[in-house]
Amino acid sequence: MRDVAVVGIGTNDFGELWEKSLRSIWAESALAALSDAGVDSVDLITIGCMSPGLFVGQEHLASLLADELGMAGVPASRVESACASGGLALRTGFAEVASGLSDTVLVTGVEKMTDVDGADATYALGSAADQEWEGFHGITFPGLYAMLAQVHMQRYGTTSEQLAAVAVKNHANGLLNPHAQYHLKVSVEDVLASTMVADPLHLLDCSPVTDGAAALVLTTVERAKELGGDRPVVKITGSGLATDTITLANREDLSELCAVQLAAERAFKMADKKPEDLHVVEVHDCFTIAEIMATEAIGLFGPGHGASAVEDGQTSLHGKIPVNTSGGLKSKGHPVGATGVAQAAEIVSQLRGEAGQRQVEGARVGLAQNMGGSGGSSIVHILEVE
Amino acid sequence: MSVGIVGYGAFIPRRRIKLEEIAKVWGADAPSYRRGLQLNEKSVPGADEDTVTMSVEATRNALARSGGVDPVDIGALYIGSESHPYAVKPSGTIVAEAIGATPDIHIADFEFACKAGTETMFVAQSLVKAGEVKFAVGIGADTSQGAPGDALEYSAAAGAAAFIFGNDEERILAEVVDTYSWTTDTPDFWRREYMHYPRHGSRFTGEPAYFRTSMNSAKGMMEKVGLEPKDFAHAIFHQPNGKFPMRVGKKLGFSQEQLETGWLSPWLGNTYSGASPMGFTAVLDIAKPGDLVLLTSFGSGAGSDSFVFKITDRIELVRGRAPMTRPQLDENQIYVDYGTYAKLRGKIRMAE
Numbered sequence: 001m002r003d004v005a006v007v008g009i010g011t012n013d014f015g016e017l018w019e020k021s022l023r024s025i026w027a028e029s030a031l032a033a034l035s036d037a038g039v040d041s042v043d044l045i046t047i048g049c050m051s052p053g054l055f056v057g058q059e060h061l062a063s064l065l066a067d068e069l070g071m072a073g074v075p076a077s078r079v080e081s082a083c084a085s086g087g088l089a090l091r092t093g094f095a096e097v098a099s100g101l102s103d104t105v106l107v108t109g110v111e112k113m114t115d116v117d118g119a120d121a122t123y124a125l126g127s128a129a130d131q132e133w134e135g136f137h138g139i140t141f142p143g144l145y146a147m148l149a150q151v152h153m154q155r156y157g158t159t160s161e162q163l164a165a166v167a168v169k170n171h172a173n174g175l176l177n178p179h180a181q182y183h184l185k186v187s188v189e190d191v192l193a194s195t196m197v198a199d200p201l202h203l204l205d206c207s208p209v210t211d212g213a214a215a216l217v218l219t220t221v222e223r224a225k226e227l228g229g230d231r232p233v234v235k236i237t238g239s240g241l242a243t244d245t246i247t248l249a250n251r252e253d254l255s256e257l258c259a260v261q262l263a264a265e266r267a268f269k270m271a272d273k274k275p276e277d278l279h280v281v282e283v284h285d286c287f288t289i290a291e292i293m294a295t296e297a298i299g300l301f302g303p304g305h306g307a308s309a310v311e312d313g314q315t316s317l318h319g320k321i322p323v324n325t326s327g328g329l330k331s332k333g334h335p336v337g338a339t340g341v342a343q344a345a346e347i348v349s350q351l352r353g354e355a356g357q358r359q360v361e362g363a364r365v366g367l368a369q370n371m372g373g374s375g376g377s378s379i380v381h382i383l384e385v386e
Numbered sequence: 387m388s389v390g391i392v393g394y395g396a397f398i399p400r401r402r403i404k405l406e407e408i409a410k411v412w413g414a415d416a417p418s419y420r421r422g423l424q425l426n427e428k429s430v431p432g433a434d435e436d437t438v439t440m441s442v443e444a445t446r447n448a449l450a451r452s453g454g455v456d457p458v459d460i461g462a463l464y465i466g467s468e469s470h471p472y473a474v475k476p477s478g479t480i481v482a483e484a485i486g487a488t489p490d491i492h493i494a495d496f497e498f499a500c501k502a503g504t505e506t507m508f509v510a511q512s513l514v515k516a517g518e519v520k521f522a523v524g525i526g527a528d529t530s531q532g533a534p535g536d537a538l539e540y541s542a543a544a545g546a547a548a549f550i551f552g553n554d555e556e557r558i559l560a561e562v563v564d565t566y567s568w569t570t571d572t573p574d575f576w577r578r579e580y581m582h583y584p585r586h587g588s589r590f591t592g593e594p595a596y597f598r599t600s601m602n603s604a605k606g607m608m609e610k611v612g613l614e615p616k617d618f619a620h621a622i623f624h625q626p627n628g629k630f631p632m633r634v635g636k637k638l639g640f641s642q643e644q645l646e647t648g649w650l651s652p653w654l655g656n657t658y659s660g661a662s663p664m665g666f667t668a669v670l671d672i673a674k675p676g677d678l679v680l681l682t683s684f685g686s687g688a689g690s691d692s693f694v695f696k697i698t699d700r701i702e703l704v705r706g707r708a709p710m711t712r713p714q715l716d717e718n719q720i721y722v723d724y725g726t727y728a729k730l731r732g733k734i735r736m737a738e
Contacts, residue, residue, distance in 0.1 A: 018594055117588050195418040 001098040004236045005224035006383065008037025008217030009345040014181045014333035017211040022056050022112035023068045025213045029338075030069055030108055033215035038227050042217070043102035045069075045076040048089030048109035049337035054124035056112050065108075075102075082128035083286060085109060086214070086340025087370030087379030091239050093218045094381070103220060109341035110213035121209050125336070128373040130247035142206055142287070144248060144374040146198035149289035151254040153200065156304030158292065160200050164191035165310045166288035167204050167330055173317055174327025176358040181210050181333030205288040210333030214342035234351045238271030238382030240264060246376035255304075257290075259378040260297035260369060267367070267380040268299075275299035278321060279363040280350045282343035284371035284378075285328040294369055295323060298380070317358060325350060325358045340370035344381055351385040389515045390558035391695070393455060393550035393704070395447020396667040397440045398654065398714040401430040403727045405540055411724045412535045419540055424628025428655025429715075430727055431529045431544035437467045438477050440546035440660075441527045442484045447708035448523070448548040449485065453557050453700075455550060457485045461519025462492040464509055466502025466659040468577070468584075469529045470495050481525070492519070499575060500624055501685025502526065503547065503659035508691055511551045511562050521552045528658035533583035534733055541627050543655025547663035559704055560670065560679070560695040564611045568603035569689030576686070586686070592630070595688045600624065600634045603690030604682045611694050615639040619677035619697075622648030622665040624684035626656045631665075647672060653715055659685075666695075668711040675699045 010033030017025055026047075034040060045066055052058045062076035081088040086109030093107035113121055126135045129144060152158045168188055174180040186204055194203040224233045242262035245251055251258070268274060275298060283298070285291035292306035300321055301309045309315055315323035326332045326346040329339060347366035349355045364385050371378045404427045409416035420426065431440070445463075449455060463482050470477045478493035492513075496502040503526015510522035527546030532538030552558065574595035577584035587595075600623055608614060615621070621640045623631040628651050635645040648665030657664055662683040669679055677697040684690045728734050 016589065016593075018590060114590070117585070195415050195422075 002100060003221040004094050004097045004218055005221045006216050006234045006236065006344070006348045007219050007224045007227050008033040008039070009348050010036060010215035011179050011342060011345050012213065013179050014210050014212035014335060016114045018114060020211070022052060022058065022110060023065060025112065025211060026065055026108060026110040027068050029213040029215040030106060033106065033217050037217035039104060039217060042074060042104045042106040044093070044096055045071065045074060045106045045108065046089040046092045047076065047078040048085035048087070048340055049078055050080060050082055050085045050111060051124045051127060054127065056115050081377045082372035083284070083336040084340055084370045084372035084377045084379050085337040086342065087381070088340070090216065090341060090344055090381060091241055091379055094236050094239050097218050097220060103223065105218045106215060107218055107341060108213065108215040109338035111335035111337040112211050113209045113335060114211050133247040133249060141374065142198040142201055145287040145289055146201045147248060148254055148293065148374065149200050152289060152293065155255045156307065158307040160192060161188055162307035162311050163200065163205055163288040163292070164188040166285060166291045167191045169310060169316055170285060170324050170328040170330040173325050173358055174331025176356070177327045177332055180327045180331050181208060182331050184331070201287055201289070207286045207329035207334040210335040212333055212335035212338045212342070214338045214345050216341060216344060216348070232352050232385045234348045234383055234385050236381055237384050238267035238273065240266030240270065240380045242266065243377050244375055246373055248374060257293050257297045257375040257378070259375050260294050260371060260380070263378040263380040264298045264369065267382050271382040271384070273365060273382055277365050278367050280325060280347060280360045280366040281321060281323045282326060282346050283323055283369045284339070285324055285330050286334060288330070290371065291323065291328065294371065298367065298369060317360070322360050325355065325360060340368070340379060343368040343370060344383065347383050351383060387553050388555065388558065388561050389511050389551060389553050390561035391549050392521070392552040392554060392557035392559065393448035393452030394548065394667050394670050395444045395451065395708050396545065396547045396664050396711040396714065397443035397447065398545045398711070399429050399431045399435050399440070400718055400720050401432055401722050401730070402427045402719045403430050403722055403724070407724050408540055422629070423540055424652055425540055425655065426652050428541060428543040429545055430722055430730055433730060435544065436471050436529055437465065437469050437527045438471055438480045440544065441465050441477065441481045441525045441548065444525060444527065444546040444548035445481060445485055445523060448550050450708040451704040452550050453704060455521055455552070457487040458490065460487045460491060460521045460523055460550070462510060462513050462522040463487060464494055464496055464506035464523070465525040465527060466496040466498065466506040467528050468497055468499060468502065468658055469531060498689060499686035500626070500658045500661055501683040501689055501691055503663045504681070504683035504691035504693070507549055507663070507693070508565055508567070510549070514551045514553050521550055524549050524551065526659040526663040528660050530656060530658040531577070531583050536583070538584065538586065541656040543657050545654060545657035545660045545664050547660050547667050549663070557700065558698055559700040560697050563694040563696050564607070566603060566607040566610050566692045567689060568599060568606055570599070572599065572688035574686045574688055591686065595686060596624070596626065596630055596684050597634055599688045599690045600682055600684045601638060603692045604638055604680065607680065607682065607692030607694060613678065613694065615644070617678055618644060618680050620644055620647055620669045620673060621680040622662050622669060623682050625649065625651035625661045625665060628652040650715060664711060670701065671705055671710040671712060673697045673701060675701060
């Protein structure tokens, strides 16, 4: 396998982008990444997008978007793994460059979620659950994650205040991210006073519905050095993908996220790294409980210790291991197909030392964890700077 | 020659339903709705109350304050509503017959979501200004629709306001200083033919629709006449819930005191085409001669009409000649449960 580097990143404002279309937000981030990389042609475009059909009534996205960029003729493919579609697009691009099938790949993720109303958005997102065993019986994602939270609370004594601490931390980080959807300072009291969505998850325990896109340019390390000048070369050294049962009813233990654990183990093995080697981490905090469980599954903390770690400030921007410096899905926003790519873009930005006010000093090894559904799939990437 | 309002009147049905009663049925969190929408209760039309009957009541109240305007001198009558009882067949003809204004009269029903009422006011004052008619009536009235369980169900209410415009200086109680309208195609809320209830773009109805449109209309109006918020004694904005009118008013620089007299929605709900006109009637009930009043409506789709009115001495003489608005809201309420409400609003449907 060849070594793979990220040579360009493109992120734009996330939010309720009512005056823009899927193709326009996608093209903005793609052009930003190409410009950042200093390249004007690629061998492949990968697109992570969960459900353009349900959100904007458009399928056949790969050709549509290649054409939008003036690149009709270039190979392009859309990949889907629910909310982990962006991570899967990154893994696909990584495999192409590593294997030698492509030299330079434009990896993108996009979701345009606010063109439909709340009920339709909930339905579209719900299609990431097992419809026959879960969705058709009426449960939606807040309910599924609420069940995971209930088990975690019963097993480990995790509290609502500890869940709220995740939202408080991520919103504090989001205040430092100009592209974040929400620039809000929230307190534990604010979270606990917000509307109850699915016990124990309040409104402020949930990530929002978001329009957004993100892009990366991957190439060989040799070409990255040519293109990058004095800029540090960020390499992808580990990539892990894993699945789990989609339906919660088929899991042996609801207090853990096995797909995340497996994906992380595979990525660590490939990169020859351990959790202790990490300096900065982005995890899939679609709900506050998801961040706590993901940090445990990755191995940052032992089972049941993720909640107290957040409360103690260990995952804060200046804590022992900063988690979700971007603001996470909670504050930055969660355009589902774009999230996995945006997470990797944040890690690249940190490893390059370009993260501005939210920079983690001396960050050299980072991890991005993306997740589909209620943990039915997960993709983990480890990135390092030379 | 000045043109102005020579008679005004409002009508509010006596029935009310509390927010908690609706929330209970749908398993919703009443305190967060109460906090988020700033709504407490809303009016409910009775079995014999609709846009036509409420328009008649409001227009009769306006006539009572008009100092003896002979209904046969009314040359035009327009009703703005999104709940005209008939899809084809005018509401206005029934109202005109009821007040004795037929047959020498121009009539049409208006629709522009929640700003149809103020549009009738604009056209009525324009016809008087042009000299086409001696008196013209503009009415905003609705038995608003909100789908069962939808956020709109907590606000959709019933009520009417009517205004008689004329150029008889001795009769004018509020002079029309100037008007302005700001309109774009912004589809934030709609109801197609054969749909029972409107649909809306959730949060899209806020920022790009209500706030952008209302702000541009109010600002354009104030620029046109060279006035600032501090120059007004009162300002009234469209009231889709309790929160929006206060927020838009304060964003523009108006104070709580300037806004609260016309702020009826926390207890009335959203009477759609009647909303800001009814708030204006509550202001007329207490305004002082010389006061300047800003009225800014909003209709989804989306547009906003603004008016600047100057209150005259006559207001003090005539305001007591018909039921005032706030007492209609605050007194003699009949509280209904959700079942009764569902029956009255035609929400119980038989299989056909």
